[in-house]
Amino acid sequence: MEYVQERIATLHEFGEGDGMRNDLARDAAAAVGETAVIVPMTAREYESPAAERVLGELERLEPAPAAVFVPVRAAADEIGPFREWIDSFALPARVLWCNAPGVDALFAEAGLAGGFGKGRDVWLALGPAADAGGAVVVHDADARSYEAEHVRRLLAPLTMEYEFSKGYYARVERGRLYGRLFRLFYEPLVRTLADAHDAPIVDYLGAFRYALAGEFAASARLARRLRAPRAWGLEVGTLGDAYEVAGFGGTAQVDLGRHEHDHRAVAGDAGLEGMSREVAAALLRVFEEHGVDPDYETLPERYRAVGAELIDQYRADAAFNGLEYDPADERDQLTRYAESIAPPGPDARLPRWIDAPFAPADVLAAARPWRERRVGSRSQD
Template identity: 85%
Template structure:
């Protein structure tokens, strides 16, 4: 157990009972009714045990949330069964079909067509979610250890004078250290930049104990001001805008215990290697936007050196805890991720909802799954 504070407020779980039960936690529980929850899903989450657990846990929230928005990326033949499964839960669910032809047309007509991924899916839901609740909680659907209490914990800082809270947790399972993209890419890259730059944005990005966690909560006002990267840069891009809106004093991070997630392969565009390119581009874009020059000609080499130091530390920590650890495999990942470090190209972030060229209600209409189904099906979506 530890109780160290970072540059941002850090709310710990000290293990003194079944969970936090102080004033903030009680106020957070009461605030659920004014909260919208966003849970992005893709075809891989359809009827998966992890996604099922998330939805069953959310059914236990008392009072019920104002709305649960589920942006779904799925093919036309999948969205019908997907929607039927989602609406079988006792939740105020709004299904948004993110790949519906109407959504593509809406974005293209507004000059926002192009690449899509998790970031675009979440952005499509953020506007309607911010309109429906005073606060928005976003979390992934692949945590096999998810608990409804996580909603209360994320909301707790917002019941006082914070505008943004980020979840953090340990990624230790199956006798091994996970959280590889954070441990071996994000953390050494931020430390490398910090070695050469004394800049507030670098301190901010380095203050998060799990910066790539998909779990965060924000006031509706802050949620409307997020310029979301379209794919896997979502979490880093969110931090960049949270820094501008909330800053150090308005940001907190909250202990969510230990998480067990689904895992991805390392190699390839759909693995952690591909994700590192998008995460790296989003991170470097945030740094440049705040006046930091990463010195790209030497950055990969300096990153490797910092990464090697961390691998030595992970090795000792794993041995101390009796965990399996493969330094050679970790070094291989370090090399793969180093290839992702390059100046970012064009900024393809989606606009703040405060500047969006259409209304959240337009998204709700365009993303209705039943619009693309045959006559005879009815829905309240």
């Protein structure tokens, strides 16, 4: 247990007392009723144990959230059963079919056709969510350890006049360290840039204890000002915009304990190797926008050197805690991830919702699944 503060407010779970102070707990609980929750999914999460747990925990919130948006990419023959499954939960839930023909047409007409992924899905829900509540909470659906209390904990800083709240947690499972893309790519790359550049944005992005966590809360005002990368750069892009809107003083991070997530393979476009390219592009774009000019010729080599130092530290930490650790495998990941370090290329981020070429109501209409709501459904349309 520790109580170290970063450049942003860091709210720990000390394990002492009965949790949040009564007035803060009351304010955070009340805020739930004025909050829209976004839970992005893919069709593979249909009836998965982790997603079932997440939705079941959301049912336990009192009061219920103002709205729950579930953006999903699914084939035409999958969307009906998926929506029936979502309808089976006692939630004010609305499914947004992110690859519906109407959504594709809406993007094409607005000149926004192109790449898609998690960032595009969440962005589709951000506009409607910001209209539905005074705050927005976003979290993934693959956490097998998810608890309803996480929503209240993420919202607590917003009741204390912070505007952006990011979750962090330990990724230790089955006797091993996980969180590999953060530990072995994001963290050493940010440290490498911090060694060469004295810039506030470097300090800000280095202050997050798990910058790639999918869990955050934001005021509706801030949510409307997020420019989402279309795929796996979402979390980093969100931090860049949070810096501009909330800054150090308006940002907090909240201890969410220990999370157990699904795990990806390292190699290939669908693995962490592919994700690292999108994270790198988003991260380096944020740095460049805020006056940091990386030396791309030497950056990969310097990154590997910093990463090697971290691997020595992880090996010591794992041994101290009796965990399995394979430094050769981790060094191999450094080599793979180093190939992702390059100038970010064209900016394909989606616009802020305050500048969007269509309204949230247009998204709700375009992303509506083709099937009519079944009689007796608990969800709201």
